[in-house]
Amino acid sequence: MSELLGKNFLQALSNASRSVANADSEAAATDAVAALQGAVEVLVVGSGEATLSIVEDTFYLDRKMLAHASTAFDAMLSELKERKIDSITLMRGATASDLADLAALVAGVSDDLPAGGTVRLNESGLSPSDLDVRPLHDLRRPYSFSLDTLREVSRYGSLHLDGVMAAVDDLIERGAADASSSMLLATVQNHHEVTYYHSVNVCLLSMALGRFAGFERDQMRILGLAALLHDVGRVVVDEAALRNPGRLGNEEWAQVRLHPQEGAATIMAASGAGQEIAAIVALEHHIRIDGSGYPELNGSETHLFSRMVAIADSYDAITSFRPYRPARTPNEALRVLLEGAGTAYDTDLIRLFIQMTGEYPPGSLLKIGDGRVVMVTDTSHGSRSGLVVRSADGEVLSEPEPIDLSDVELLSQLMVEEAGVDPGSMLESM
Ligand SMILES: [Fe+2]
Structure with missing residues (x-):
């Protein structure tokens, strides 16, 4: 309430x-x-x-x-x-x-x-x-810190990579890269299009994928840095264009299409560890695996980190509300990614991503066989667990109960509005 x-x-x-x-x-x-x-x-x-x-x-x-x-x-x-x-x-x-x-x-x-x-x-x-800081809330502080770091970039127009790297280190320290917590937090934080939140979500999702792929800490830090900054060029794009509830006009679209170059230039003007790779990722994250997209591909293929960030970027965009379309469920987002495997996205990485998330990624709301509604919270180690958030007779539980979902019959997946619960407040009871 x-x-x-x-x-x-x-x-x-x-x-x-x-x-x-x-x-x-x-x-x-x-x-x-x-x-x-x-x-x-x-x-x-x-x-x-x-x-x-x-x-x-x-x-x-x-x-x-x-x-x-x-x-x-x-x-x-x-x-x-x-x-x-x-x-x-x-x-x-x-x-x-x-x-x-x-x-x-x-x-x-x-x-x-x-x-x-x-x-x-x-x-x-x-x-x-x-405040009671519960396990998942450990991530909320570095999440806010990361948001602040990005806000500073927009406020001062210049970038201090050390500060951004400190934000990434903090995220790693507090358990980012743990696939389930990262996906869960990203899913509940994505209900509005705000570049900063999107950037932190993409950072969490990319690092989770990096960890799942077996990356060492050093690689994780650079990947996290690049992901957090992938849209830094958007701060120079007119805010109005980003919040436009309708489709973009030609001029706005032309402006949006410049954000990869703007971002790369901003990052190159800063100095620090990982600067070059972060600039490459900012430049390449809208280039598809078949070479289409923007800007034009220079060379034979994009950087591995760019391909990883592109997947995290799309997943977060699809599961987020946009002024011109509703959010889609995590499972639908996986289907869209899978459809784009080999044309938009790197097929091996898509396979890895889906292996990491499971069919119903953390944050998914599902109706189970007995009519109860559950939110998936953990899909690691091949098992699936969650929280019962609504009883069979439709009552929203103020204290959601843990449930093992491994052998539970799933009837349907629900959108947040259909489920009639607020995933954000559900997290408070974890
Ligand atoms: Fe972008």
Whole structure:
């Protein structure tokens, strides 16, 4: 529930701050603030107050992590951080005037703090030590760190490879490259097209594939670095083109097609270990195995790392929501990859990837024989295990139960919406 309420509140706050910043329609701003007030009332209905906090690039509603909302409202998260707001405490009966002040503050059009006392800032934020860090959450911190590293590249326009390498080392240290945890985290973090999240997902998936292929640590680091930076050229592509809900126009498309060269040039301008291979991967990741794609292939074949990153890139793109199409299930993504084996992708690597993920990769939501819904969490060592997330009579379990899926009859795979559960919050119970 909290994920949904948190999202509603963030959406309303985002609308209100946009309306307040847009001075030409006062009526629209009043409506947007009223809608925000409505969202707050629902949020505080139980306990009379609620606190939204930001800890390490993740939103929390009281102590509950808002995994999806942190991805979906990434821009809001950055704005709040920029305004040094770590927590927003909302009281029952929050006034329109306090909420309008909050919206104006978030929009950056005013410095006035809400004065009425019904919206309080930075009063009861959480610290990292307040959070229960469960095994999978170990990866969340380096995940956030990697996001920050990429944000810095876009902010300053230059690249410090040492910083990016430190992010990759941190990911490896905390268990990235473990195929199941990496795929699981990548799957729940991919519900919005945000270049940074996509880049970290591709990094996790590429390293998992590298580990599965038997790479040594040194190779893993360079592969991770290259994967994390593969789309760094996109930060120079107009944001509007990337978020365009329709198909791209010619000019936008031409711009998007330049991102491999832009990325390679940005990486070459930096110096550090692995620079050259990372530049090659940035340049080559949209070249297909048959030589088509972009830019034009220079030479006989692309680098092994480019071919690995291309697979991780596609897998994450297919399983992610895009403004112009819904996300597809992990199993459907495997089918698309398999169809492209030998033309778009390296056949041996596709085989390896599917061997690593199993038929239903971690993050898949499946309906099993007795009508229960499970989320696959682990497919390593030839076995398959998961969590029961919904009972046979449709009830969403607040404490998902572990289940061995090796000998369980599978009826169908479900999309997140069909399953009626939030995979992000399911991870909290692991
Ligand atoms: Fe790309």
